[in-house]
Amino acid sequence: MLVQSLLESDRTLDTQNARFDIALNNMSQALCMVDQQQRIIVCNSRFLELFELPANMVQPGALIEEVFYNAAAMSRYERDVIEAICEKQRELITAGRTGSFFQENADGHAIAVSHRPMPGNGWVATYEDISERRQAEARIHFMAHHDALTCLPNRLLFEDKLEQLLKGMRQEDGGAAVLCIDLDHFKDVNDSLGHPAGDQLLKQVAQRLLECVRGGDVVARLGGDEFAILQSSACQPEYAEGLARRLVKTLRTPYDIDGTRVVIGASVGIAIATGDRKDVNHLLKNADIALYKAKEEGRGTYCLFEAEMDVQLQARRAMELDLLEAIDKHELILFYQPLFNLETNKVSGFEALLRWRHPSLGMISPAQFIPIAEEIGLIARIGEWVLRQACHDAVTWPADVMVAVNLSPLQFRSSDLVHTVRSSLDASGLSPRRLELEITESALLKDNDKVLATLHELRDLGVEIALDDFGTGYSSLSYLRSFPFDKIKIDQSFVREMDRRPDCLAIVHSVAQLAQKLGMATTAEGVETLEQLDQVRKAGCTQAQGYYFDRPKPASEVVRWFTCLTQQLETAA
Ligand code: C2E
Ligand code: MG
Ligand code: MG
Numbered sequence: 001m002l003v004q005s006l007l008e009s010d011r012t013l014d015t016q017n018a019r020f021d022i023a024l025n026n027m028s029q030a031l032c033m034v035d036q037q038q039r040i041i042v043c044n045s046r047f048l049e050l051f052e053l054p055a056n057m058v059q060p061g062a063l064i065e066e067v068f069y070n071a072a073a074m075s076r077y078e079r080d081v082i083e084a085i086c087e088k089q090r091e092l093i094t095a096g097r098t099g100s101f102f103q104e105n106a107d108g109h110a111i112a113v114s115h116r117p118m119p120g121n122g123w124v125a126t127y128e129d130i131s132e133r134r135q136a137e138a139r140i141h142f143m144a145h146h147d148a149l150t151c152l153p154n155r156l157l158f159e160d161k162l163e164q165l166l167k168g169m170r171q172e173d174g175g176a177a178v179l180c181i182d183l184d185h186f187k188d189v190n191d192s193l194g195h196p197a198g199d200q201l202l203k204q205v206a207q208r209l210l211e212c213v214r215g216g217d218v219v220a221r222l223g224g225d226e227f228a229i230l231q232s233s234a235c236q237p238e239y240a241e242g243l244a245r246r247l248v249k250t251l252r253t254p255y256d257i258d259g260t261r262v263v264i265g266a267s268v269g270i271a272i273a274t275g276d277r278k279d280v281n282h283l284l285k286n287a288d289i290a291l292y293k294a295k296e297e298g299r300g301t302y303c304l305f306e307a308e309m310d311v312q313l314q315a316r317r318a319m320e321l322d323l324l325e326a327i328d329k330h331e332l333i334l335f336y337q338p339l340f341n342l343e344t345n346k347v348s349g350f351e352a353l354l355r356w357r358h359p360s361l362g363m364i365s366p367a368q369f370i371p372i373a374e375e376i377g378l379i380a381r382i383g384e385w386v387l388r389q390a391c392h393d394a395v396t397w398p399a400d401v402m403v404a405v406n407l408s409p410l411q412f413r414s415s416d417l418v419h420t421v422r423s424s425l426d427a428s429g430l431s432p433r434r435l436e437l438e439i440t441e442s443a444l445l446k447d448n449d450k451v452l453a454t455l456h457e458l459r460d461l462g463v464e465i466a467l468d469d470f471g472t473g474y475s476s477l478s479y480l481r482s483f484p485f486d487k488i489k490i491d492q493s494f495v496r497e498m499d500r501r502p503d504c505l506a507i508v509h510s511v512a513q514l515a516q517k518l519g520m521a522t523t524a525e526g527v528e529t530l531e532q533l534d535q536v537r538k539a540g541c542t543q544a545q546g547y548y549f550d551r552p553k554p555a556s557e558v559v560r561w562f563t564c565l566t567q568q569l570e571t572a573a
Contacts, residue, residue, distance in 0.1 A: 029126040036121040038064050040094075050127055051075045051082075078105050083265040085127075089115055093123060097366075102130060110134045111503065147221040150201055150206035151313035152479025158220035162230055163280050166273055175272040177231040177240035177541065180287040181209070181247060184265035184299040186225035189257075197257045201264070204257075208250050212243065228287070237272055237304055244268040244302035252300065268302035289313050320376050322358065323369060327385055331357050334389050335552035338561075339546050341524060342537050349402030349436065351545065352390040353552045354382070374410050383411045384420045391428035391435065393555045404436040404466065409443035412450070418457045425461070432462030438489065440468050444479050455483050466523070471507060480518065488515050498535055505535065 024031060030047035034040055042061045048058055051071035057068055065086065072082040082104050085443045088558050092099045104110040108131060115125040118149035153161065165176055190198035202225065208225055209219045218230040229247075231240055269291025271283050276412045286305040292313065294303035303309075336350035357362040387405055394403035397510040411417050425432055437458060444451055455465055466487035467479065471494055480488070482544065490511050497504040508524065515522045524536035527546030534545055553561060 003441075015550045027126075029128045031124065031126050033118070034063070034064050034122055036543075037416070040064060040067065041122065047127065051077075057333070058109060074534060077109060077111065080104050081109075081111065085111065085113055089113070089123075089125065093117070096121075104134065108135055108138070150203055150221050152206050152209075152227075153218060153220040155220065155222045158218060158222065158228055158230065159280050161218050162283065165230065165232060165278065169273065172324060175237075175274050176233070177229075177237075178273070178283050178287040178543065179229040179231065179240060179244055179270050179302075180222075180248070180284070180291045181229070181251075182267050182291055182295065183225035183227075183251070184267060184295075185381055186264055189262055193257065193262070194493075197260070197262075199258050201255055201262060204255050206249060208253075209247070210451060212246050212250055212532070225336065228284075240270045240272060241302065241304060242405055244270055249304055265300040267291055267299045270302060271305040286310070297447070299458060319361075319369070320372060323372055323376070323378060326356055326358075327381060329359075331359070332382065332385060332391065333357055333554065335547060335554055336387065336393070336403075336558050337552040338549050339402070340549050342542055342544055347401065347549075348543065349404055349434075350394075350397075351404040351438070351552075352393075352406070353554075354386055354406075362516045370408065373406055379408045379410045380414045383408055384424075384531045387420055387424040388427065391424045391430040393558070394434060395428045397559060399431075399434075402434050402436050402464075403430075404438055406438045406468065407443070409440065411452055412439075412443055412447070417454055417463070421458060421463065422461055427462075428493070433464075436464040436466055436487070438466045438468040441470070441472075441479050444482065448482070455528040470511065480514070484518075485520055487521040487543075489522060489523040489525050489545075492546070495524050495526045495536065495546070496528075497533055498532060505539070508536060508541070509539045512536075512542075516540060 022044070024044040024048070026425060027044055027046055030050040031042040032047050038530055040058060040060055042060060043058055045174060046051075048055055052075040053067065057070055068082055068086050071077070072079040072554075083102050084339050088099070088101055088103075096117050098116045100112070100114045102110055102112040110130050112128045112130045113125060115123060119220070145160075147154045156304055157374045162176075162178065169176060180343060182241060185238075189201055202221070205218070205227070206221065213219055213229060213231070214233075216232040218232075219289070220228050220230075222228050229243070231243055233239070247268055248266055253262065255262045255264070269287045269289065271286035271290060273283050278279075289309050290303040290305035293309050294301050297303065308454075333355050334352045335355050338347045338348075339349045339351060341348040345354075354366045354370070356369050358364050362514055370382075373382050390403050390405045393402070421435070421437070424430075425435065437513065439455075458467070463481070464486040466489055468486045468489045469491045470488045472491045486540040488511060491518065492509055494504045494508050495563065512522045523543035524532075524539075524541070524547055525545050527533050527536060527544045527548045529548060532546070533544055533548055550561065
């Protein structure tokens with residue numbers, strides 16, 4: 001009976017041992033159990049694998065210190081790593097504490113250790129190779145701090161580095177500089193050659209940026225076509241300016257994208273960190289403001305931040321917000337300036353000139369707010385308002401008096417310009433022959449075919465088309481050939497200079513003669529004196545406009561003014 005029960009418990013023990021063995025040897029972690037004398041009680045096969053030890057060296061009873069000593073000599077882990085593990089475990093053993101830590105090789109191999117004391121002063125520990133996990137973590141960390149396309153630091157890391165630099169900067173160190181770089185016309189490349197080409201271009205740009213800087217500087221991609229450089233030792237603004245000049249020059253050198261020659265440019269804004277103001281956001285914002293200024297100055301250049309720029313920018317932002325509401329608040333008004341016909345000596349029409357009666361800033365000139373309206377995408381709406389209002393006003397004038405309306409080049413981009421013109425005429429009942437549309441040469445610069453097609457459609461409606469500010473723009477003569485304009489308006493800069501500069505007088509003459517040959521009328525703009533009037537008349541201009549006749553005035557004055565002026569000028573002529 002007794003023997004039988006002994007045999008049975010022996011069997012149970014065997015089964016349990018076998019199970020324990022299987023469990024132990026199927027663990028993914030290496031395990032080692034050690035007694036009070038620091039001798040091994042048991043360890044699993046993963047322990048042998050991990051430390052690359054032969055089984056005979058790790059028998060129960062072997063001293064753990066010796067085992068680790070052998071491991072240091074035989075395994076892929078550096079001696080320092082194994083020794084460090086022993087050292088840390090020794091501390092835990094002495095203190096009788098539980099603890100987890102990890103130890104890393106210089107090459108990225110890492111072991112995580114979890115140590116726990118056992119009753120009777122022994123201990124058990126697990127060891128796990130976490131190299132892959134660590135590498136994945138490192139990869140994730142890299143990805144979170146770098147731009148995937150160019151591998152440059154991203155905004156997060158850039159701001160981090162900037163913050164560190166600013167924190168460590170002492171008064172006597174002089175400044176560090178932040179340069180914000182924006183590529184000019186990058187979007188055109190993306191649109192015309194496709195995104196893969198755009199990507200390649202960005203990579204080449206990144207490479208060129210890296211070639212421009214010194215060892216301690218940081219080059220980052222902040223997003224899209226925006227890059228930034230942290231110049232760590234820019235003790236003088238001239239250092240940063242020197243770098244900015246190099247950047248602008250390098251980036252505009254043509255690129256080879258799969259055999260296609262691509263030319264872009266870059267604008268750069270610089271902000272210098274001085275000892276007193278050390279705030280990352282403040283510095284980046286200032287560099288951005290300077291960048292904005294550089295773009296405003298025609299791109300392909302750099303600008304150093306000045307406090308005044310911030311004030312200007314705030315004012316500009318405020319104006320943008322106000323402009324968005326200007327139509328609805330009835331703050332836009334049309335002034336009219338007479339166009340005097342030099343053949344009949346009569347006022348033949350009025351040019352509608354837009355004004356903005358700002359609630360606090362007073363009357364604002366279109367030269368100031370039209371470019372803003374163009375930039376914030378409001379020009380189509382404003383242009384439509386002008387057309388409707390001008391037709392509405394003009395229909396009350398005598399039937400032979402025209403109204404001229406200025407069009408922004410951007411109005412040709414929206415597809416419904418023709419529709420807007422037609423519906424303004426229909427709504428007001430104004431005859432198309434009494435409407436003249438003034439465009440500048442810049443309207444013909446882009447999408448020439450589309451613009452010309454629109455001009456023809458407008459002309460088919462019966463309205464007249466005038467080329468405004470002639471002579472200020474580009475290859476003027478070619479535009480004269482591209483569309484049969486009804487009229488050329490000679491820019492006032494020529495008229496103003498006629499007295500002093502014979503070449504200006506000669507230009508007025510030739511344009512008037514040329515126009516006559518092409519069957520076009522000519523208006524001399526900016527006639528302020530009787531002498532100028534005589535000169536433009538002699539030159540052969542068919543119309544004149546300027547302060548000599550009258551300044552632009554509100555619509556309410558037009559009718560009264562029209563009759564008086566005609567009477568006066570008839571007697572003068
Ligand atoms: P613009 O079309 O060339 O208009 C003529 C400008 O010359 C007007 O300036 C007018 O007031 C000014 N002017 C007329 N006679 C004289 C003169 O004898 N001496 C001098 N010094 N100046 C004279 P304004 O009204 O400030 O308009 C400036 C520009 O703004 C216009 O030039 C036009 O390009 C643009 N603009 C005005 N209204 C509109 C509009 O409704 N839509 C668009 N897109 N642009 C407009
Ligand atoms: Mg005009
Ligand atoms: Mg003009």
